[in-house]
Amino acid sequence: MRCLIVEDDARIAADIAQALEQAGFRAEHAADGESAWFMGGTEDYALIVLDLGLPRIDGLTVLKRWRSEGVDIPVLVLTARGSWNERVEGIDAGADDYLPKPFRMEELVARARALVRRASGRVNPVQQVGRLALDTNRQTVSIDGRMLNLTQLEFRLISCLVMNAERVVPPVELLEQIYGDDDSRDVNAIEAVIARLRRKTGPGVIGTRRGFGYFLEQSP
Amino acid sequence: MRCLIVEDDARIAADIAQALEQAGFRAEHAADGESAWFMGGTEDYALIVLDLGLPRIDGLTVLKRWRSEGVDIPVLVLTARGSWNERVEGIDAGADDYLPKPFRMEELVARARALVRRASGRVNPVQQVGRLALDTNRQTVSIDGRMLNLTQLEFRLISCLVMNAERVVPPVELLEQIYGDDDSRDVNAIEAVIARLRRKTGPGVIGTRRGFGYFLEQSP
DNA sequence: CCGCGTCTGTCAGGGAATTGTCAGCGGACA
DNA sequence: TGTCCGCTGACAATTCCCTGACAGACGCGG
Numbered sequence: 473m474r475c476l477i478v479e480d481d482a483r484i485a486a487d488i489a490q491a492l493e494q495a496g497f498r499a500e501h502a503a504d505g506e507s508a509w510f511m512g513g514t515e516d517y518a519l520i521v522l523d524l525g526l527p528r529i530d531g532l533t534v535l536k537r538w539r540s541e542g543v544d545i546p547v548l549v550l551t552a553r554g555s556w557n558e559r560v561e562g563i564d565a566g567a568d569d570y571l572p573k574p575f576r577m578e579e580l581v582a583r584a585r586a587l588v589r590r591a592s593g594r595v596n597p598v599q600q601v602g603r604l605a606l607d608t609n610r611q612t613v614s615i616d617g618r619m620l621n622l623t624q625l626e627f628r629l630i631s632c633l634v635m636n637a638e639r640v641v642p643p644v645e646l647l648e649q650i651y652g653d654d655d656s657r658d659v660n661a662i663e664a665v666i667a668r669l670r671r672k673t674g675p676g677v678i679g680t681r682r683g684f685g686y687f688l689e690q691s692p
Numbered sequence: 693m694r695c696l697i698v699e700d701d702a703r704i705a706a707d708i709a710q711a712l713e714q715a716g717f718r719a720e721h722a723a724d725g726e727s728a729w730f731m732g733g734t735e736d737y738a739l740i741v742l743d744l745g746l747p748r749i750d751g752l753t754v755l756k757r758w759r760s761e762g763v764d765i766p767v768l769v770l771t772a773r774g775s776w777n778e779r780v781e782g783i784d785a786g787a788d789d790y791l792p793k794p795f796r797m798e799e800l801v802a803r804a805r806a807l808v809r810r811a812s813g814r815v816n817p818v819q820q821v822g823r824l825a826l827d828t829n830r831q832t833v834s835i836d837g838r839m840l841n842l843t844q845l846e847f848r849l850i851s852c853l854v855m856n857a858e859r860v861v862p863p864v865e866l867l868e869q870i871y872g873d874d875d876s877r878d879v880n881a882i883e884a885v886i887a888r889l890r891r892k893t894g895p896g897v898i899g900t901r902r903g904f905g906y907f908l909e910q911s912p
Numbered sequence: 913c914c915g916c917g918t919c920t921g922t923c924a925g926g927g928a929a930t931t932g933t934c935a936g937c938g939g940a941c942a
Numbered sequence: 943t944g945t946c947c948g949c950t951g952a953c954a955a956t957t958c959c960c961t962g963a964c965a966g967a968c969g970c971g972g
Contacts, residue, residue, distance in 0.1 A: 514789050514806040623919060639830050644715075648802065655798040660959095661921055667961060668920090682929060682958065683844030684831055843930060863948095880948090881932055887950055888931090902940065902947070919968080930957070938949080 473588065473631060474498045474649060475519040478508040478534070479550070480526055488521060491577040492584060496611055498628070500652060505529025512538050512545065518588050518635075521580070522567075523550045532565050539566035546587040548580075601637045601688045604677055606630065615673050625650070626669050629662070633678065633688050642685035693808065694718045694869075695739040698728040698754070699770075700746055708741060711797040712804060718872040725749025732758050732765065736855075738808050741800070742787075743770045752785050759786035766807040768800075821857045821908045824897055826850065835893050845870070846889050849882070853898065853908050862905035 475497045479485040482503070489499035497519070502508035505526040512520055512534070524531035535547060549567040568591075569583055589608065599606045605614045613620045613630055622630070632649045633641060643662045651657055666686060670678055679689050695717045699705040702723070709719035717739070722728035725746040732740055732754070744751035755767060769787040789803055818827045825834045833840045833850055842850070852869045853861060863882045871877055886906060890898055899907050 510789060514803060516806070625920070644805075648805075655802070657921070658923095660923080663959065664921070664961085666959095670960095680959075845931070877932070878934095880934085883948065884932070884950085886948095890949095900948075914972085916970085916972105917968105918970105919966105921964105921966085923962105923964085925961090927960085928958090930955100932953105932955075934951105934953085936950090938947105940945100940947080942943100942945090 473518040473628075473635070474500065474515065474652070475521065475584070476500050476502060476508070476511055476515070476517045477521045478502045478505075478512075478526065478531065479521070479523040480504060481523075484523075487577065488580065491581055492521075495581045495585065496608070496627070496631075497584070498650070498652060503527075505531060505534045509534050509537055513541060513543055517545050518591070519584055520545050520547045521550065521584070522547050535565040535567060546591040548583055548587055599634055599637075601634055602677065602690050604630075604634070604673070604688060606634045615677060620672050622669075622672065625665055626672070629665050630669060630678075633686060637688050638690070640681050640684045640687045646686070693738040694720065694735070695741065695804070696720050696722060696728070696731055696735070696737045697741045698722045698725075698732075698746065698751065699741070699743040700724060701743075704743075707797065708800065711801055712741075713872070715801045715805065717804070718869075723747075725751060725754045729754045729757055732763055733761060737765050739804055740765050740767045741770065741804070742767050745772075755785040755787060768803055768807055770795075819854055819857075821854055822897070822910050824850075824854070824893070824908060826854045835897060840892050842889075842892065845885055846892070849885050850889060850898075853906060857908050858910065860901045860904045860907045865905070 473496060475492055477485050477488050477492070477499055479488065479501070480503050485501050485503070489501060492499045500511065500515075500517075502511050506529055508522070508526070508531075509529065511517075522531050522535060526534070531549070535549070538545070538547075546568040547566070548569050548571060550571050568587055571580055571583060585608070599608070603616050605617075607613070608631075611627060613622055613627065628650050629646060632646055643659045646662050647655075647657060647659060650662075666678060676689055679687050681687065693716065695712055697705050697708050697712070697719055699708065699721070700723050705721050705723070709721060712719045720731065720735075720737075722731050726749055728742070728746070728751075729749065742751050742755060746754070751769070755769070758765070758767075766788040767786070768789050768791060770791050770793055772793055788807055791800055791803060818825055818829075820826075823836050825837075827833070828851070831847060833842055833847065848870050849866060852866055863879045866882050867875075867877065867879060870882075886898060896909055899909050901907060
């Protein structure tokens with residue numbers, strides 16, 4: 473699950489990134505409004521964390537532009553404590569939640585999770601696809617109720633498939649979703665992870681459509 | 693998926709073309725603004741990569757003309773790094789994304805993909821022609837609601853027919869649409885694919901107009 | 913700092929699905 | 943009725959995908 477952190481202070485950005493990555497996100501970073509706008513408009517994030525005080529283009533402006541362009545990614549806005557008018561403006565601009573600075577990282581992570589959950593229209597964190605169940609809160613995957621012991625990478629990959637259930641996901645897209653623009657890797661890396669996953673899930677869970685990509689088997 | 697590269701430097705154009713073709717596009721090339729304008733206005737591309745510094749007509753002018761004519765193909769603009777006003781002008785002219793030169797090819801490919809994905813999400817992904825329904829999002833084809841298990845090639849071919857519904861498509865055009873300018877293949881290859889498709893769809897879906905080409909049956 | 917185990921990307925070999933070609937056949941059209 | 947065009951089954955070539963092996967990276971405990 474990819475998220476975008478828009479924050480001009482590199483230190484803070486790195487801290488947030490680390491916290492979110494631990495929570496299972498793949499964090500990317502934009503340091504100014506301009507690049508934030510491009511990234512948020514072109515990439516497919518599950519969440520955007522937006523600091524308002526930005527160089528070049530103001531955070532609020534960026535947010536308004538996104539919304540006017542139809543970008544409906546949930547946005548968590550970081551505001552200075554007590555600055556009420558910023559909040560009001562943020563509401564108008566289309567923010568989904570606020571976090572007054574300074575904040576504890578756990579708070580941010582919790583809100584991030586809540587936002588993503590809400591956005592994907594789920595009340596509970598467990599998603600069931602066929603025999604497979606994914607718990608985004610605990611970061612666990614079970615099949616027929618039996619827990620799987622997955623690595624970080626395997627988990628991310630199967631999450632992608634769950635997010636895109638009812639669709640066949642091309643390997644290139646998985647590459648992009650999992651590693652980002654870091655294109656140092658081969659499509660074969662995906663194949664390898666898929667193979668390892670299948671060894672753990674057993675057959676009949678992850679399907680292949682030759683020439684198209686991978687998908688989760690729906691019906692038993 | 694066809695894309696148009698508007699670039700006056702032949703070397704760069706060739707490089708971009710190669711990268712995009714590897715990514716599954718079929719690339720065509722315009723070297724000056726005038727032909728670019730014509731091609732973008734008459735052909736149906738999924739994406740246009742536009743360099744701004746052009747002979748004859750300036751790239752921005754071309755872009756504005758397209759937009760004023762209702763051409764809504766996503767346009768990826770190549771700008772010189774840091775040329776701020778070019779970007780702003782580009783926004784006004786209707787560009788969908790930017791890429792500062794010089795750039796890595798992988799970056800271009802990634803953005804191209806993102807743009808196309810975003811654009812294709814705008815329109816209704818399922819098109820119905822007669823008893824046949826094509827879902828461009830899930831990459832599936834169903835007939836009377838029954839899913840067909842198609843190969844990559846079969847899917848591309850039937851997509852072409854759907855795009856050109858209510859028209860009889862000559863086999864040569866199908867060859868071109870599916871394989872690009874790679875003319876190493878025989879028209880018979882198309883016939884073979886058609887035959888395999890018909891075996892899956894059953895009769896009454898793909899028709900033949902002897903001497904002209906193939907078409908999709910409209911009425912039940 | 914070293915040894916150990918785990919995770920992960922790459923590589924190469926093999927197998928299977930896909931696809932181009934060929935040749936024979938049958939119907940359409942003059 | 944002859945000719946041409948398109949259809950189709952068979953086969954070979956190709957592409958795509960799977961998998962086991964291996965090595966580098968990383969983390970951890972001693």
